[in-house]
Amino acid sequence: MRCFLSxxxxxxxILLTVFTHNSFAKSDVSPKVLASIKPLALISxxxxxxxxxxxxxxxxxxxxxxxxxxxxxxxxxxxxDLVIWVGPVLEHFLNNTLTDASNSLALSAQPSIxxxxxxxxxxxxxxDFEDGDGDLNPHIWLGPDxxxxxxxxxxxxxxxxxxxxxxxxxxxxxxxKLNLQHTVDSIQQQLASVRDQGYFVFHDGYDYFENKFxxxxxxxxxxxxxxxxxxxxVAKIHQxxxxxxxxxxxxxxxxxxxxxxxxxxxxxxxxxEVDPLGSDIKIxxxxxxxxxxSVATGFKSCLQQG
Numbered sequence: 001m002r003c004f005l006s007x008x009x010x011x012x013x014i015l016l017t018v019f020t021h022n023s024f025a026k027s028d029v030s031p032k033v034l035a036s037i038k039p040l041a042l043i044s045x046x047x048x049x050x051x052x053x054x055x056x057x058x059x060x061x062x063x064x065x066x067x068x069x070x071x072x073x074x075x076x077x078x079x080x081d082l083v084i085w086v087g088p089v090l091e092h093f094l095n096n097t098l099t100d101a102s103n104s105l106a107l108s109a110q111p112s113i114x115x116x117x118x119x120x121x122x123x124x125x126x127x128d129f130e131d132g133d134g135d136l137n138p139h140i141w142l143g144p145d146x147x148x149x150x151x152x153x154x155x156x157x158x159x160x161x162x163x164x165x166x167x168x169x170x171x172x173x174x175x176x177k178l179n180l181q182h183t184v185d186s187i188q189q190q191l192a193s194v195r196d197q198g199y200f201v202f203h204d205g206y207d208y209f210e211n212k213f214x215x216x217x218x219x220x221x222x223x224x225x226x227x228x229x230x231x232x233x234v235a236k237i238h239q240x241x242x243x244x245x246x247x248x249x250x251x252x253x254x255x256x257x258x259x260x261x262x263x264x265x266x267x268x269x270x271x272x273e274v275d276p277l278g279s280d281i282k283i284x285x286x287x288x289x290x291x292x293x294s295v296a297t298g299f300k301s302c303l304q305q306g
């Protein structure tokens with residue numbers, strides 16, 4: 001008898017937990033939306049306008065490439081109704097926590113998002129690459145086409161778990177598409193005069209943006225920012241700079257290796273900086289489009305000096 005009552009109590013606890021976790025679907029409570037990194041939070045926030053504000057897990061100085069979860073992060077992940085992340089290919093630190101979680105939305109698992117694979121032909125780089133997801137390019141937030149696909153996935157998932165705000169999410173998605181097209185048109189004009197200027201980047205993370213806007217990336221130091229570039233790679237880049245094949249070498253706020261400063265010494269190349277995570281972009285309406293523009297500005301500000 002005591003065993004039977006214990007089972008009933010357990011079932012009641014489970015039902016209460018499920019009801020509490022999904023209570024926003026039947027009340028005025030808004031869902032808690034958490035994104036792993038700032039750019040995904042910026043995209044998500046465009047979709048949640050008028051309902052809730054998307055939060056971000058990593059602070060502005062952190063990189064998803066080498067992040068370690070804190071106890072406070074675990075609390076945020078468990079309390080969120082929807083956690084949006086690229087997937088195991090980028091946020092390795094979330095694998096154990098989110099792989100089978102019901103509140104997880106891994107964008108890399110969505111067939112409607114057109115992920116690219118790293119193409120190493122013609123690039124100056126050294127490294128080992130794995131089959132499957134190992135060569136998947138996770139930086140989809142830098143590609144306008146992929147950003148729209150991600151926004152669509154996010155809007156549809158939110159419409160499912162929070163049907164009372166479905167109309168708002170879908171309306172925001174339409175606005176996102178219109179604002180994105182306007183931003184793309186503006187950036188095309190902004191970068192038109194520097195498309196023939198060659199450059200190198202610290203890590204190979206800009207393909208989506210470069211392919212969309214026709215920039216002339218000559219190569220990179222490393223695919224993974226945690227890996228130091230080999231001496232052969234550095235020597236080839238230095239020689240390319242000496243021969244005036246590139247006018248800029250770009251680093252990132254999250255990774256400012258001394259090797260970048262060293263490799264441009266004695267060459268006419270300039271040192272530029274591009275922030276692929278939008279560290280200083282405030283999460284507010286229109287911020288994702290400001291982020292894309294800031295990336296374009298980072299490229300042009302150095303390349304136009306060539």
